[in-house]
Amino acid sequence: MSNEVDTDHPVLEIIASRWSPYSFDGRPVPDEDMLSIFEAARWAPSSYNEQPWHYIIAGKENKEEFETMLLCLVEANQLWAKNAPVLALGITRLSFIRNDKPNRAAIHDLGLASMNLVLEATARGIAVHQMIGIEPGRIRNVYNVPEGFEPVTGLAIGYAASPDRMPEALRERDLTRRTRRPLKEFIFSGKWGQVSGLVK
């Protein structure tokens, strides 16, 4: 199952073929792949090299840990994420370690790390479907996340499966071609809303 798009301008294959499936098969992800996936996150850039990102992971081989994490997702996500072999939560530190001042880049930089993670996974034939639909309060309680750290995302990690056995609504999502708005809608020059000459 792959879902490569025709881009308007050439980009790396891992960028064009990356997608977020709703259908996962249960095949476990080898440890060496998992390690490289998180190593990729590790080398993302961050404001003042703060590296505010943290991940809690739960593999299906530990049923209790997996179920506990599954319940930290909103119900609509539990429906399909339960099929992935690995779940993770993306949590960021909101202040700088060295001076305790707010880090305006904290959430942004978690995004940088997670994109590295996703692309490393893609290169290994592994799909990652990120979710904003999580239960931050429950996560905070269940995992004892300290004040000053914010649970932001959930991640389902595994191998994309044929969507045949999915409920129809989700199956359709996996079979629908991915779309994006054109560059001229978000690349500006000179002032807001003025399409950049580059993309005209």
Place this chain on the structure above:
Amino acid sequence: MSNEVDTDHPVLEIIASRWSPYSFDGRPVPDEDMLSIFEAARWAPSSYNEQPWHYIIAGKENKEEFETMLLCLVEANQLWAKNAPVLALGITRLSFIRNDKPNRAAIHDLGLASMNLVLEATARGIAVHQMIGIEPGRIRNVYNVPEGFEPVTGLAIGYAASPDRMPEALRERDLTRRTRRPLKEFIFSGKWGQVSGLVK
């Protein structure tokens, strides 16, 4: 000038070799590379496929536009970013288009798009140095950024140069080996702070 690190686990070369130079030479970036760089951002994933990211770009060939954007960075960044051939600002939409509700992923997803952008650039031998040190209020005024959109980052885009002609403090930064904390400091399982068996 390259700066590839020895990673603890194998990752894509573009991830290991990506870095944020302070030294840029003035060589312009070809339009076809610029287009592919932003095309890469375009195909990032986002919550509900909202694509909240927007970029304003200014190339040095338009001196006035470039100077205007340079003044939207904090002074410490102006010092070195002035040497890059292209500047950009990363701005995100804080609410969903379809229902005007707050998008909790708005800033995170700008990070996803920008990481795609940076890796596509890296694959083309182009460096991107992102900055959180910008002047959001000035950007809002100068570019007429509407309410509900937040300027988050600046980006200097171009070719890394030899740091020889940089002021000493910045030269040292470019010559210092990049470091990251080990995986066991931010990959947990079961509860906060408990190192995951994967990375022990």
